């Protein structure tokens with residue numbers, strides 16, 4: 264095959280990948296303005312409109328968007344569904360389709376002409392350039408153990424992710440890991456905001472509290488309390504959550520704390 268890899272969709276993720284890749288990696292993009300912008304720095308010979316060229320690529324990375332839908336209740340799957348159908352007739356059975364877009368396992372194509380892998384992206388949009396060079400890990404989900412080698416080799420070839428741990432997981436495990444990370448980050452955002460709000464009511468400085476909180480890497484920022492099991496218990500967690508709700512509910516937004524208490528109570532009741 265002529266090219267090592269093709270990147271389909273040159274938005275935040277796809278263009279960051281194309282930037283670090285060598286001349287043997289090309290991009291395919293439907294938006295003419297984005298194509299023009301990327302051609303400017305990547306070279307016109309590396310940016311394509313037609314999907315036909317994926318037949319010449321060993322690896323085909325899918326980086327199209329999965330934004331919020333109009334009602335904000337789910338992903339809008341139109342780009343990802345569209346790209347699978349557009350790519351289908353052009354795929355070489357010897358290639359690997361590597362889905363980088365964030366989708367649930369049930370939204371991956373079945374009966375595709377070549378094997379389908381996933382390679383979730385963990386970068387933050389605001390620091391994409393730095394994060395793509397230094398990601399926390401490179402995760403590849405495969406239908407059978409031992410298929411991730413070509414993807415890890417591509418990352419080695421771009422010479423920027425060598426220090427990152429490389430994990431080959433099942434496809435559902437890899438995808439759920441991606442969602443788990445974002446659910447965790449989303450929870451942290453509200454947690455920090457809630458702490459700041461209640462802290463102010465007691466004359467404390469939320470930023471200082473959170474700065475000190477993050478220094479504890481034994482219990483706070485660690486694997487502690489992150490093993491699935493039963494509801495919380497012991498003498499401290501349930502009573503101190505209750506005291507936080509009793510002390511601040513109605514004066515600050517402690518809905519996160521109340522949801523945590525309710526979820527633990529329901530889990531304990533289910534046994």
Ligand SMILES: NC(=O)c1ccc[n+]([C@@H]2O[C@H](COP(=O)([O-])OP(=O)(O)OC[C@H]3O[C@@H](n4cnc5c(N)ncnc54)[C@H](O)[C@@H]3O)[C@@H](O)[C@H]2O)c1
Pocket residue numbers: 271272273274275276277291292293294297326327328329330342345346349363364365366384385386387388389391
């Ligand atoms: N942006 C981030 O920080 C980030 C981080 C982690 C994961 N992700 C995930 O990665 C995926 C891509 O995100 P993004 O922010 O780069 O999206 P984006 O919206 O910036 O870019 C998507 C690009 O795909 C192009 N496209 C759509 N359909 C196409 C097709 N059929 N053929 C070729 N190009 C097509 C669009 O024109 C657009 O340029 C999403 O699933 C997102 O959730 C994004």
